[in-house]
Amino acid sequence: MTDKIEQFLTYSQPSTPCLVVDLDRVSENYQSMAAMTAWDEIFYAVKANPASAVIETLAAFGASFDAASPAEIATCVAAGIAPTRISYGNTIKKSVDIAFAVGHGIDLFAFDSSGELDKLEAQAPGARVICRIAVSNEGARWPLTRKFGCDPAEVVALLRRAVAAGLRPVGLSFHTGSQQTESSRWCQAIAQCGQLFAQSDAAGIPLELLNLGGGFPVAYGDGYVPALDDVAAEIDRAIGDAFGGRRPRIIIEPGRTIVADAGLILSEVVLVTQRAYNRMERWVYLDVGRYGGLAECEGEAIRYRMTASGHVGPDGPVVVAGPTCDSHDVMYEKSMCALPIALSVGDLVTLHDTGAYTSSYASVGFNGFAPLEEYFI
DSSP: OOHHHHHHHHHHOOOSSEEEEOHHHHHHHHHHHHHHTTTSEEEEEGGGOOOHHHHHHHHTTTOEEEEOSHHHHHHHHHTTOOGGGEEEOOSOOOHHHHHHHHHTTOOEEEEOSHHHHHHHHHHSTTOEEEEEBOOOOTTEEEOOOSSSOBOGGGHHHHHHHHHHTTOEEEEEEOOOOEEEOOTHHHHHHHHHHHHHHHHHHHTTOOOOEEEOOOOOOOOOSSSOOOOHHHHHHHHHHHHHHHHTTOOOEEEEOOOHHHHGGGEEEEEEEEEEEEEESSSEEEEEEESOOTTTTOGGGGGGOSOOOEEOOSOOSOEEEEEEEOSSSOTTOEEEEEEEEEEETTOOTTOEEEEESOSSSSTTTOOSOGGGOOOOEEEEO
16 A cells, blocks of 8 residues: 555545555556556556556656557547557457547557458558467466467467558567566567567568567566566567577567556455354455456456455454355455454455556446446545
């Protein structure tokens, strides 16, 4: 919790559940990552937190943006972002959505299949395109494999198809998975891309851009994650090894590392009770759950640190669940959390480092529960 957020909570006492984001921390995180990855261009992954206040803050520091939908594009355009600083990185797009992007001057699109090239040929003639390849996501808490990325063996054929369609293939992209805890995954993917660049060049299709995707990890406090500067240094060495003196233009798409620790969710305890199934367990129900923004608790993949202030005495293990009438709305059960034994109804619980992938995941009203209130300070 930053001092700024603490003061806001003290004086404003907002109703729960709510997300509070410190925009100064967002700025600091962006500048820090820009300094440690001076060899690249940062395209903020809008999906991590698409709030206009976040977009405008990052735009002021020269960020570019990776958008995945017309709505995200519109948010960037409304913030005055030039189309040359927006990429359409989703490889699954409606034809009408491609046309929308073209109508706003966007000229950089990702693809990973011939079917997507058909749509781009029709709606974005002459556009620059990047081929996304599938790479290992081992080590990622939130894998992004199978749904996205072509087999590397298909790359040259797809690039030829793009040229035949009148498009301009300019590079390759990959994603090692969100919250990637093994920096070697970027190194392996970069080495593979170096080989594919050579193959493409031999086929008469020289490439100039390599998009390393996102996935840079946040220290949630639930296990080891490599330091970002160490990850950046390893990636820089891998680029040098793979490309030597012919380094391509490098793009990265961080989201989580820019906004996660800039925000927290404040929640109220709705119920504390004992439940006996295979064993007696203490359950704590909060007024926010998986439908209210905590979707990344799926499989207990992302484990947010939780605290409850104002209690003297020991903590004890608890199952943590949300408020809806859905048995799927349980955040942590296999690995229980530690909260004060004295915790009771009406107490406040803080979920830390929740500035990323929370409000953007919240349902519009499942069971009638409203989405998170958001405060950007």
